[in-house]
Amino acid sequence: MNTRRIADYVTENRESHYRLAYSYVKNPDDALDVVQESICKAIHSAHTLTSPEFIKTWFYRIVVNTALDLLRKQKKFVLADDEAFEALHAVVDDPLEDYDLHQALDRLPGHYRTVVVLRFFEDLTLDDIAEVTGLPLSTVKTRLYKSLKMLRLELESESDSDEKGGNTYGS
Amino acid sequence: MDPKIEKLRKAYDSIPIPDELEALVNQTLSQAMGASGREGSRARKRRGLLVTAASLAAAFVLFVAGINLSPTFAEKAGRLPMVGQLVKVFLLREYTHQEDAYDASLQSPGIEGLENQDLEDFLNAKYLSENKALYETFMADMAALKEAGGGHLGVDSGYLVLTDTAEILSIGRYVVNTVGSSSTVFRYDTIDKVNEILITLPSLFKDDRYIDLISEEIKSQMVAQHQADPNRFFWVEGIEQSVDMPLFERISGDQSFYISAEGELVISFDKYEVAPGYMGVLTFTIPTEVLEDVLVSRAYLK
Numbered sequence: 001m002n003t004r005r006i007a008d009y010v011t012e013n014r015e016s017h018y019r020l021a022y023s024y025v026k027n028p029d030d031a032l033d034v035v036q037e038s039i040c041k042a043i044h045s046a047h048t049l050t051s052p053e054f055i056k057t058w059f060y061r062i063v064v065n066t067a068l069d070l071l072r073k074q075k076k077f078v079l080a081d082d083e084a085f086e087a088l089h090a091v092v093d094d095p096l097e098d099y100d101l102h103q104a105l106d107r108l109p110g111h112y113r114t115v116v117v118l119r120f121f122e123d124l125t126l127d128d129i130a131e132v133t134g135l136p137l138s139t140v141k142t143r144l145y146k147s148l149k150m151l152r153l154e155l156e157s158e159s160d161s162d163e164k165g166g167n168t169y170g171s
Numbered sequence: 172m173d174p175k176i177e178k179l180r181k182a183y184d185s186i187p188i189p190d191e192l193e194a195l196v197n198q199t200l201s202q203a204m205g206a207s208g209r210e211g212s213r214a215r216k217r218r219g220l221l222v223t224a225a226s227l228a229a230a231f232v233l234f235v236a237g238i239n240l241s242p243t244f245a246e247k248a249g250r251l252p253m254v255g256q257l258v259k260v261f262l263l264r265e266y267t268h269q270e271d272a273y274d275a276s277l278q279s280p281g282i283e284g285l286e287n288q289d290l291e292d293f294l295n296a297k298y299l300s301e302n303k304a305l306y307e308t309f310m311a312d313m314a315a316l317k318e319a320g321g322g323h324l325g326v327d328s329g330y331l332v333l334t335d336t337a338e339i340l341s342i343g344r345y346v347v348n349t350v351g352s353s354s355t356v357f358r359y360d361t362i363d364k365v366n367e368i369l370i371t372l373p374s375l376f377k378d379d380r381y382i383d384l385i386s387e388e389i390k391s392q393m394v395a396q397h398q399a400d401p402n403r404f405f406w407v408e409g410i411e412q413s414v415d416m417p418l419f420e421r422i423s424g425d426q427s428f429y430i431s432a433e434g435e436l437v438i439s440f441d442k443y444e445v446a447p448g449y450m451g452v453l454t455f456t457i458p459t460e461v462l463e464d465v466l467v468s469r470a471y472l473k
Contacts, residue, residue, distance in 0.1 A: 008448030
């Protein structure tokens with residue numbers, strides 16, 4: 001009965017899946033492609049869904065991986081390791097706060113952004129995020145912490161950077 | 172929550188949803204489920220062309236989906252005061268339980284104004300006991316889930332007055348269970364308001380031939396709907412299947428039904444009964460001519 005459940009689930013939650021896809025690919029066409037491809041993958045690998053209560057994390061995992069694959073193919077984006085992440089955080093001054101805010105989120109690499117999106121926008125638990133990303137729970141926690149730290153530092157850079165003298169990472 | 176995160180979340184939540192998303196999802200599902208993997212990848216390339224046809228299909232299923240996906244919609248429709256002056260349907264009893272991820276909202280209809288007190292009592296007692304049983308099951312499931320570490324659980328029931336003419340009153344009751352995904356069950360009662368009797372499906376017909384007549388009519392409607400629009404998918408012979416689902420053979424002798432205001436027989440299938448879940452609860456209107464030879468009388472079916 002897996003395919004029925006999957007069909008039902010993806011129909012009812014299509015908007016969440018679309019937004020999740022969109023948060024990676026940033027345009028409606030690619031986001032629709034990601035949703036479509038994810039559904040095909042899900043139906044064809046229905047047997048890998050071992051228990052119905054995992055359907056959400058199981059499907060989110062497919063969406064996230066499909067979105068990351070698409071970005072990789074388009075070479076808009078490279079999966080970064082921790083060092084690259086540290087190097088990427090340099091603040092770009094911009095007078096528009098909201099623009100900065102989105103820039104900051106977009107600058108988070110791969111699974112760092114995934115962790116923020118799933119935790120704060122899709123309300124998944126840390127355990128579920130570990131399931132979706134295939135990362136150990138401790139890594140999820142670390143990445144969430146680092147992501148928040150980076151977002152906050154970057155967002156508050158106007159007030160913070162002056163007194164602390166710019167880059168406060170690692171202090 | 173951090174106001175910055177809140178702002179990001181608002182931006183995320185306001186990502187606009189393109190109109191074609193719903194049709195795309197339905198289309199992809201019927202391609203992926205109704206055909207082979209090869210079809211699935213071909214569907215991706217053809218997306219642009221298929222969207223228009225698929226949107227029409229989406230509009231076509233909107234009413235059923237409305238009931239199916241939005242209990243509030245069904246509830247609102249059900250409360251419209253359209254029952255005749257004498258025989259009334261009202262909200263008799265409501266059970267609710269709301270707690271974190273556990274949510275039950277159960278509404279029992281009640282009927283009043285029938286001279287036939289036995290029938291009125293029988294129906295009201297039935298509606299109440301159905302909902303009481305649902306409530307008890309819900310509470311037991313919730314306790315079991317909590318014990319197992321928590322989860323999400325929802326049950327929602329209510330009713331709709333489908334037909335209310337001088338002669339006929341048809342009431343539909345629905346139950347939506349949500350555990351990850353949802354399932355929907357519809358049950359109906361049709362009352363002859365003049366003679367004050369409950370109409371059963373077999374009581375309309377001379378003999379059992381109605382089962383095959385109705386079944387064949389439904390099968391041909393299914394195939395015709397699918398041919399007109401591949402988004403309309405059913406587990407039935409005559410439509411190419413890739414997933415090994417049991418095919419629809421025939422209705423049961425006491426299949427869910429009601430009688431429409433036009434005096435036509437409407438046969439109903441629960442979500443998943445004869446088609447994938449995205450098709451929702453399905454109804455088929457059986458033209459009375461098909462049944463002419465086996466009808467006891469034309470009193471109810473015109």
